[in-house]
Amino acid sequence: MAISKDLIRGHTDTIILNILNQGDSYGYQVAKSIRLLSDQQYDLNEATLYTAFRRLEKGDDITSYWGDETQGARRKYYKITTSGQQHLVSALQEWEFAKDIISSLITGNINEGASL
Template identity: 35%
Template sequence: MSIKKPDLLQGTLDLLVLKTLAQGPHHGYGIAQKILLSSRQIIDVQQGSLYPALHRLERKGLVKSEWRESDAGRMARVYSLTRTGHKHLASEIEQWSRYAAAINWVLEG
């Protein structure tokens, strides 16, 4: 993690994963890479955080998965957003925006 406060990830990991999957199906490893890339190397999601998150999201019905062959010709579990997941993502984004705005108001004093 390029950032020293891992706690900041808490509550935003689902958002990051859902947003990444909204741009198309990915396997776990690829999701982590994409987040790292699109966050400009700042957010490096650890595997021990990512896989439990994916399983949690799948239990909640926000993502679904299937085994497929990856680009490299290897088996990988590919995750994609469900319709519920899409709706949920919209609400997560809204909550994040509200919360980030609230923090900034406090910081402005």
């Protein structure tokens, strides 16, 4: 992984919701999608991924069901809920907002005020 854990922290749920918003998927596939979307710059730890699935399921942002694979390993599929889709939209809006504030905080000049 080329990107620090703490910079991604807080985005994991949104990342997963974005992927599931494009269609049902399962753990291994989601992990692959993350590597693809980040151009191999970010590799989400498995434990983190499955912890996030449980957190999102508990929060009713996703639901899960076992696939009926006749061959190959069993797969647990996850599906985004309407509530999850709404939370995805809010998270994207918050990110647009937060991006500017963070940039301001780490590069901003105190004497020139908040917006320079």
